[in-house]
Amino acid sequence: MRIVFYEKLWYFKRMIKKITVLILIIALSMSLGTALANEDEITVIDVSALEDQYEEQDDPAIPLPAQTDPPIQTSSARKRVAYLTFDDGPVRDITCRILDILEREGIPATFFVLPKKDNDDIFWRMINEGHEIANHSSTHNYYRLYGSSIDSFLDDVMANHYFIKNRFGYTMTSFRFPGGPFGRPPEVIEERREALAAIGYREFVWCVDPQDWRDHVRAKGGRQLASLVLYQVGGLSDRRHINILFHDTSGTTVSALPYVIAGLRERGFTFDITRNFPFSNEEIEMFEEVATAQRTARINKTRLRQHHTTLATESLE
Numbered sequence: 001m002r003i004v005f006y007e008k009l010w011y012f013k014r015m016i017k018k019i020t021v022l023i024l025i026i027a028l029s030m031s032l033g034t035a036l037a038n039e040d041e042i043t044v045i046d047v048s049a050l051e052d053q054y055e056e057q058d059d060p061a062i063p064l065p066a067q068t069d070p071p072i073q074t075s076s077a078r079k080r081v082a083y084l085t086f087d088d089g090p091v092r093d094i095t096c097r098i099l100d101i102l103e104r105e106g107i108p109a110t111f112f113v114l115p116k117k118d119n120d121d122i123f124w125r126m127i128n129e130g131h132e133i134a135n136h137s138s139t140h141n142y143y144r145l146y147g148s149s150i151d152s153f154l155d156d157v158m159a160n161h162y163f164i165k166n167r168f169g170y171t172m173t174s175f176r177f178p179g180g181p182f183g184r185p186p187e188v189i190e191e192r193r194e195a196l197a198a199i200g201y202r203e204f205v206w207c208v209d210p211q212d213w214r215d216h217v218r219a220k221g222g223r224q225l226a227s228l229v230l231y232q233v234g235g236l237s238d239r240r241h242i243n244i245l246f247h248d249t250s251g252t253t254v255s256a257l258p259y260v261i262a263g264l265r266e267r268g269f270t271f272d273i274t275r276n277f278p279f280s281n282e283e284i285e286m287f288e289e290v291a292t293a294q295r296t297a298r299i300n301k302t303r304l305r306q307h308h309t310t311l312a313t314e315s316l317e
C-alpha cells in the first residue's frame with residue numbers, strides 16, 4: 001500500500017517537472033516572439049561614434065586600409081624648386097604686402113636686405129614667418145663695393161651683418177652683389193667672392209630677372225610682370241632650381257606676385273629659401289651658364305665650388 005503511494009507520488013512529481021519545463025519553453029518562445037515583433041524599437045547603435053572611438057584607439061595590431069601606391073618617379077616628375085628673392089628692402093608698405101601674400105600662400109622667400117632702421121617689426125616678421133634674411137651690403141654704393149679696396153667692400157658687408165646680428169640674433173649667410181657681379185672687372189669680383197667665402201657667405205645670382213626696378217616694366221602692371229617671369233621660367237625647362245630676382249620696392253611686384261606663385265605651382269614648383277639651395281655640379285654649371293650668357297666675368301668652376309662649400313660660419317662669431 002505504501003509502495004503504491006510512493007509510486008504515485010513519484011509520477012506526480014515527474015509530471016510537475018515536465019509541466020514546469022513545458023511552461024518555461026512556452027514562456028521563452030513567447031518572449032522571443034515579442035522581442036522580434038518589437039525589432040523596430042531596438043536602439044540603433046551609432047556606428048560613427050564607434051568609428052571615432054576606433055580611430056582614437058588606433059590599435060596598431062589592426063591593419064590600416066591599403067594605400068594606393070605612390071606614382072612611379074620619372075625624370076619629368078623631378079622636384080622643381082623656385083627661390084623667390086626680393087632685393088633692396090625693406091620698404092614698409094611694399095615689403096609688408098609681400099609678407100602678407102607669402103603668409104597667405106604659405107611660401108618662404110629670401111629678402112636681400114639693406115640695414116634700414118625703424119623696420120625692426122618687419123625684420124622680426126621675416127624671421128618668425130620662416131623667411132631668410134640675406135645680406136645685400138650696407139650702402140649699395142658701387143664705388144665703395146667695387147671701386148675701392150677689398151677692405152672697403154668687407155666693411156660695407158659686415159656693417160649689415162652686425163646690424164642684423166646685434167638686433168635680432170640672426171646670422172645671415174647668403175649674399176647678393178648689389179647690381180650683380182656681371183659686367184664688372186673679373187678680378188674685382190673674384191677677390192670679393194673669395195673674401196665672402198672666407199667669412200662664411202654663399203653668393204647668389206639669379207636666372208630669372210624681370211627687371212621690375214625699371215619704370216617701363218613697372219608701368220605694364222602686375223599681370224604683365226608675372227607673364228614676363230613665367231615666360232623666362234619657361235625658357236629654363238631643364239632647370240630644377242630657379243632663382244627669381246624681384247625688388248620689394250614697387251607695387252607692381254606686389255600685384256604680380258600672386259600670379260607668379262600660381263603659375264609656378266601649375267608648373268610643379270615648390271618654394272624654398274636660398275639658404276637651402278643645394279650646390280651640386282648641376283647648380284654650379286647653371287651659374288656658369290648664366291654668367292656666360294650675360295657675357296661677363298668668367299667663373300672658374302673649381303674655385304666657385306670651393307667658394308660655395310666653404311662655410312666658415314664660426315669666423316663670423
Ligand SMILES: [Zn+2]
Pocket residue numbers: 087088136140177178179
Ligand atoms: Zn640691389
